[in-house]
Amino acid sequence: MKNEEYRNVWVFSEVKEVALELLSLGRQLADSLGVELGALALGNGAEAQASEYIAYGADRVYVGQHPALSRFSVEPYTDLIAGLAGQHRPEVLLIGATKRGKELAPRVATRLGTGCAADCISLTIEGESRALQVERVVYSGNALAMLTYRNRPQVATIPPGIFQRREREENRPGEIILAELPIREPRTRVREVREKEKGSVNIEAAEVVVSCGRGLNHPEDIQLIRELAELLGAEVGCSRPIAADLQWLSEDHWVGLSRHKVRPKLYIACGISGQIQHIAGIRDARIVLAINQDDAAPIFQSADYGIVGDLYQVIPALKEAYQRIVKRES
Amino acid sequence: MPEMIVCFKEVVDERELKVNPKTQELMTEGITRKISDFDLNAIEEAIRIKEMHGGRATGVIVGLPECKPSIKKALSMGLDRACLLSDPAFAGSDTLTVAAILAAAIRKLGPFDMILCGEASTDGFSAQLGPSLAERLDLPQITAASQVTIEGNQVVAERSLDDGIEVVEASFPVLLSVTKEINKPRLATLKQILAASKKEVLEWKAADLGLSTDAVGLQGSPIVLKRVAAFRMERKNIRLEGTLAEAAERAIRELLREGVL
Ligand SMILES: Cc1cc2nc3c(=O)[nH]c(=O)nc-3n(C[C@H](O)[C@H](O)[C@H](O)COP(=O)(O)OP(=O)(O)OC[C@H]3O[C@@H](n4cnc5c(N)ncnc54)[C@H](O)[C@@H]3O)c2cc1C
Ligand SMILES: Cc1cc2nc3c(=O)[nH]c(=O)nc-3n(C[C@H](O)[C@H](O)[C@H](O)COP(=O)(O)OP(=O)(O)OC[C@H]3O[C@@H](n4cnc5c(N)ncnc54)[C@H](O)[C@@H]3O)c2cc1C
Numbered sequence: 001m002k003n004e005e006y007r008n009v010w011v012f013s014e015v016k017e018v019a020l021e022l023l024s025l026g027r028q029l030a031d032s033l034g035v036e037l038g039a040l041a042l043g044n045g046a047e048a049q050a051s052e053y054i055a056y057g058a059d060r061v062y063v064g065q066h067p068a069l070s071r072f073s074v075e076p077y078t079d080l081i082a083g084l085a086g087q088h089r090p091e092v093l094l095i096g097a098t099k100r101g102k103e104l105a106p107r108v109a110t111r112l113g114t115g116c117a118a119d120c121i122s123l124t125i126e127g128e129s130r131a132l133q134v135e136r137v138v139y140s141g142n143a144l145a146m147l148t149y150r151n152r153p154q155v156a157t158i159p160p161g162i163f164q165r166r167e168r169e170e171n172r173p174g175e176i177i178l179a180e181l182p183i184r185e186p187r188t189r190v191r192e193v194r195e196k197e198k199g200s201v202n203i204e205a206a207e208v209v210v211s212c213g214r215g216l217n218h219p220e221d222i223q224l225i226r227e228l229a230e231l232l233g234a235e236v237g238c239s240r241p242i243a244a245d246l247q248w249l250s251e252d253h254w255v256g257l258s259r260h261k262v263r264p265k266l267y268i269a270c271g272i273s274g275q276i277q278h279i280a281g282i283r284d285a286r287i288v289l290a291i292n293q294d295d296a297a298p299i300f301q302s303a304d305y306g307i308v309g310d311l312y313q314v315i316p317a318l319k320e321a322y323q324r325i326v327k328r329e330s
Numbered sequence: 331m332p333e334m335i336v337c338f339k340e341v342v343d344e345r346e347l348k349v350n351p352k353t354q355e356l357m358t359e360g361i362t363r364k365i366s367d368f369d370l371n372a373i374e375e376a377i378r379i380k381e382m383h384g385g386r387a388t389g390v391i392v393g394l395p396e397c398k399p400s401i402k403k404a405l406s407m408g409l410d411r412a413c414l415l416s417d418p419a420f421a422g423s424d425t426l427t428v429a430a431i432l433a434a435a436i437r438k439l440g441p442f443d444m445i446l447c448g449e450a451s452t453d454g455f456s457a458q459l460g461p462s463l464a465e466r467l468d469l470p471q472i473t474a475a476s477q478v479t480i481e482g483n484q485v486v487a488e489r490s491l492d493d494g495i496e497v498v499e500a501s502f503p504v505l506l507s508v509t510k511e512i513n514k515p516r517l518a519t520l521k522q523i524l525a526a527s528k529k530e531v532l533e534w535k536a537a538d539l540g541l542s543t544d545a546v547g548l549q550g551s552p553i554v555l556k557r558v559a560a561f562r563m564e565r566k567n568i569r570l571e572g573t574l575a576e577a578a579e580r581a582i583r584e585l586l587r588e589g590v591l
Contacts, residue, residue, distance in 0.1 A: 074461070074471060099491045103473040106425060106458035110465040115424055115552030118456035133556075140344040140452050143356045143558050151552035187470035188504075191486065192497040208590070232591060244511055257455075258510065266590035276344060287590045288565060289581060304566040305584055307577045317578035322591075325582050 006091040006152035012040040013096030020165040027057040054174030073186040082111040097157035116155040141280020211237035215271015256281035274299025331384040338369035349560035368448030370515035377408035405526035406518035422548035429462035434539035443502035460507035
């Protein structure tokens with residue numbers, strides 16, 4: 001099949017909020033290609049979702065409602081998505097880079113004999129060739145790779161929270177199509193699902209984050225971090241060792257390459273050395289303040305403001321200064 | 331007694347990466363190379379399974395001929411044998427193609443029960459290879475496994491997902507990708523290091539795998555890597571000096587002035 005025989009942009013995420021973000025990105029790409037935007041809605045409630053997707057920018061929604069699709073499972077989802085893409089030949093297929101989306105996209109791409117680029121944070125169309133050009137973070141957060149595609153469809157996964165959903169448009173025209181395709185039952189069986197232990201923190205959406213690392217000596221000292229966070233209206237974050245090795249905080253606080261990427265106005269790093277895998281999670285913070293007793297700690301190179309000192313003294317001093325200045329000036 | 335395949339990759343040590351100041355491109359030559367972090371966890375998990383249930387673990391790597399020290403390290407940790415897939419024609423392969431090379435080698439090695447991969451590599455970090463390989467070999471997959479148990483001829487694994495833990499089971503043969511949290515990779519003893527030199531290392535090229543050189547490497551890959559540029563860090567790097575109280579006061583004033591408090 002020649003590349004020119006593929007048309008249209010498609011989006012899919014099993015998480016509705018992410019699908020809406022992808023619709024906004026997909027709409028831009030479809031408009032610059034002069035083609036239609038398609039979306040896939042699978043599983044329970046897919047039909048209700050389909051009309052939402054149209055209101056958020058889709059021209060056409062394919063709905064899959066097989067019992068094997070009721071909850072996400074990679075094999076039946078691959079059957080349906082690769083099956084539809086094989087029939088309708090979209091030129092671009094965007095999939096939300098949730099953990100589930102990331103196990104799905106390469107499987108779909110491989111079945112279609114095409115390539116997939118993971119975790120793309122910037123996507124543009126190259127004029128003449130109509131090829132998708134993407135950028136993704138690589139080398140543990142040290143570099144940005146630019147990639148393009150030779151085959152179609154061009155499959156890319158997109159991290160949640162990078163693109164903003166569009167305004168909802170009531171009465172936008174669009175078509176809903178029921179997809180009937182052969183689907184196999186999954187060969188993995190789910191025994192149990194446990195919610196992750198968490199304190200309802202959405203660190204990725206926080207405006208201010210006060211974060212701690214191995215510079216803390218005891219689990220009860222988290223209280224010190226909490227107090228500063230409370231005073232500043234911030235969420236508490238942490239480095240990997242605090243959540244993974246010591247388990248002083250749950251994983252939803254964990255910032256860095258392997259967990260949450262934060263984008264607050266202010267990130268305060270207390271007793272964090274600043275290894276690249278941690279920095280990969282705070283690249284989008286507007287201002288970084290670092291507190292570390294080691295004047296040579298790499299965190300200072302990644303910070304806008306730095307205080308060299310013992311966090312057990314600096315944090316109380318910061319609290320005191322904040323209370324004094326903000327009180328006096330308000 | 332499970333027959334296991336462990337896929338591992340050699341990468342540059344990211345701590346040593348340097349930037350070409352003229353082009354802002356990342357310089358990856360002449361840097362220490364190592365086994366990708368999560369792959370050490372995959373190797374360790376295979377060895378632990380072997381210690382409990384017996385069986386055999388074969389390491390498979392698509393890499394440069396110079397990756398022999400990494401192969402020796404994997405064998406020292408406890409893999410039984412290794413298979414190096416190296417051919418100048420493999421250069422520039424994307425995930426689709428690396429998976430095709432690995433699939434051809436794994437088929438040639440014979441029947442197996444489990445394939446273990448790392449969840450993601452430390453260079454590409456795409457977490458794509460496991461699923462792509464599972465698709466090629468038509469296997470069920472369990473990605474992001476943070477705990478693995480063998481029960482007879484099936485695997486039970488805990489998966490660490492965005493919203494929680496999912497416990498899943500699948501019968502052999504199955505592909506798993508493991509997280510960094512699954513275990514602590516061991517260090518080999520001197521005795522193990524010496525014994526590793528005697529272990530078998532198979533070396534196969536494209537032709538040995540029945541792969542045409544057009545189907546692999548740059549020519550065979552749909553993804554084209556155009557450029558790798560270092561991230562520029564635009565941070566102010568201002569040290570707040572003075573006594574503790576002075577530094578704290580300056581910090582708060584600067585943050586208020588920046589409009590971030
Ligand atoms: C594949 C991979 C993925 C990873 N992913 C992540 C990730 O997502 N997130 C992450 O954070 N890490 C990640 N890491 C780990 C990372 O490399 C570092 O090991 C980790 O970030 C270090 O945590 P830390 O800064 O808390 O601890 P340390 O490196 O031990 O630093 C502690 C710091 O505290 C300072 N300190 C000590 N006492 C005080 C005091 N009283 N007052 C002030 N300062 C003090 C010390 O000077 C030191 O700089 C990953 C590693 C790998 C290999
Ligand atoms: C900067 C950069 C960015 C890239 N981005 C992409 C991309 O977006 N899409 C794409 O298709 N290709 C990409 N590639 C090519 C890709 O790195 C290789 O195809 C690679 O072998 C597999 O991808 P990965 O490194 O992301 O591994 P991942 O999929 O993250 O690796 C997961 C696991 O697969 C196994 N594995 C991976 N590579 C090998 C190997 N060579 N031998 C044995 N086992 C292995 C290991 O167990 C590893 O832990 C990129 C390459 C570079 C250098």
